Amino acid sequence: MPSWSMSANTGPCACSPSQVWSPNCDIAAASAEPAVVCDDGGVFPSATVSVEHLREVGLGAGLVALGVTGVEPLIEARSALHERRALGLNGTMQFTYRNPDRSTEPRALLEGAASLVVGAWPYPGGDHQQAENPDDHTAAANGRVARYATRDHYADLREALARVAAELEGAGHRARIVADDNALVDRAAAHRAGIGWFGKNSNILVPGHGSWVLLGSVVTDAVLTESSPVADGCGTCRRCIDACPTGAIVAPGVVDARRCLAWLVQAEGSIPEEFRVALGDRIYGCDDCQEVCPPSRRPPEAAVVADATGSQVDLLGLLASDDEQLLARHGRWYIARRDPRHLRRNAIVALGNVAEPSDSSVRSSLGEYALSDDLMLSEHARWALDRLDLRSDSGLDR
Numbered sequence: 210m211p212s213w214s215m216s217a218n219t220g221p222c223a224c225s226p227s228q229v230w231s232p233n234c235d236i237a238a239a240s241a242e243p244a245v246v247c248d249d250g251g252v253f254p255s256a257t258v259s260v261e262h263l264r265e266v267g268l269g270a271g272l273v274a275l276g277v278t279g280v281e282p283l284i285e286a287r288s289a290l291h292e293r294r295a296l297g298l299n300g301t302m303q304f305t306y307r308n309p310d311r312s313t314e315p316r317a318l319l320e321g322a323a324s325l326v327v328g329a330w331p332y333p334g335g336d337h338q339q340a341e342n343p344d345d346h347t348a349a350a351n352g353r354v355a356r357y358a359t360r361d362h363y364a365d366l367r368e369a370l371a372r373v374a375a376e377l378e379g380a381g382h383r384a385r386i387v388a389d390d391n392a393l394v395d396r397a398a399a400h401r402a403g404i405g406w407f408g409k410n411s412n413i414l415v416p417g418h419g420s421w422v423l424l425g426s427v428v429t430d431a432v433l434t435e436s437s438p439v440a441d442g443c444g445t446c447r448r449c450i451d452a453c454p455t456g457a458i459v460a461p462g463v464v465d466a467r468r469c470l471a472w473l474v475q476a477e478g479s480i481p482e483e484f485r486v487a488l489g490d491r492i493y494g495c496d497d498c499q500e501v502c503p504p505s506r507r508p509p510e511a512a513v514v515a516d517a518t519g520s521q522v523d524l525l526g527l528l529a530s531d532d533e534q535l536l537a538r539h540g541r542w543y544i545a546r547r548d549p550r551h552l553r554r555n556a557i558v559a560l561g562n563v564a565e566p567s568d569s570s571v572r573s574s575l576g577e578y579a580l581s582d583d584l585m586l587s588e589h590a591r592w593a594l595d596r597l598d599l600r601s602d603s604g605l606d607r
Contacts, residue, residue: 355494359519388425419505561593
């Protein structure tokens with residue numbers, strides 16, 4: 210599995226962004242308050258706030274882990290991104306793949322950057338709540354949302370990181386928050402900052418919390434003591450690999466986005482027919498590889514039930530909504546080209562997989578889409594109707 214922890218000492222000197230780095234620059238690591246000393250006599254100010262204090266602030270704001278790493282390039286992550294893109298494993302995904310040299314260069318995030326403070330925010334990992342009335346047709350025609358997207362947990366993460374950034378700024382340092390951004394490979398930064406280890410499903414596993422976390426960083430010009438790495442905790446376990454419904458985990462730590470359901474519901478265009486049945490009732494994200502992971506099954510987050518108001522979406526209601534309504538409700542999700550047609554596409558496939566085959570309202574809605582001038586939606590609707598017929602004829606629940 211990837212370690213993504215190699216470093217290089219190149220780029221502009223931290224003590225003065227206008228100067229070129231020199232081999233004579235060094236970090237006075239033996240000092241209780243480390244400072245960057247350059248051959249021209251310049252000294253970059255050491256941090257006036259401790260990592261222990263930042264961790265106390267971060268945990269007090271709701272983070273479950275906080276670590277620090279330097280701003281050397283994430284060399285192994287860079288190599289992996291280039292290699293996997295060359296093999297086509299990213300499919301049409303561009304996130305951090307668009308410019309691997311940039312997304313693995315922390316120094317590009319902030320002039321004079323010296324440290325990355327990385328935090329992990331927890332989100333519910335337990336079962337989804339069920340609809341209160343199981344006899345209601347919408348209870349049998351709900352779409353499932355991955356737990357991280359049941360509410361805007363990224364807003365919570367950024368708010369907690371903002372508290373950390375405020376402490377740094379209050380001490381006279383500059384700080385910038387980076388989370389869920391093309392500019393940085395969050396998992397590689399988190400691994401190097403000692404937040405957790407890389408699971409075989411490529412997620413970061415935080416000791417005591419598993420992978421039910423979102424990751425983000427504060428890049429700062431403060432020189433901070435770096436955290437120690439976390440040892441691998443997977444051993445010979447391969448439950449995530451075996452449990453992936455489409456075989457998307459092609460090697461430990463390597464995911465083929467072309468087969469990954471979490472990406473296919475976000476990708477532009479048609480969902481490959483070979484993966485539509487495996488999609489089940491999912492309309493956004495997939496948690497299967499986390500649900501079977503032993504370290505992710507034991508932490509407190511695994512016992513917190515995801516709120517039904519965010520974890521389930523009425524599929525017929527979604528299909529009856531206009532673009533403005535869909536973006537208002539789900540606009541914080543990643544939607545290809547901000548085009549709600551992709552949400553409708555997902556809902557249509559889910560209806561074919563889980564709706565009651567004899568439900569006339571379901572067949573009426575799908576029938577309208579099957580006659581639509583929208584080729585993508587009409588093709589998926591015809592597939593969904595055929596799927597309902599197959600399930601009805603064979604007596605399949607799915």
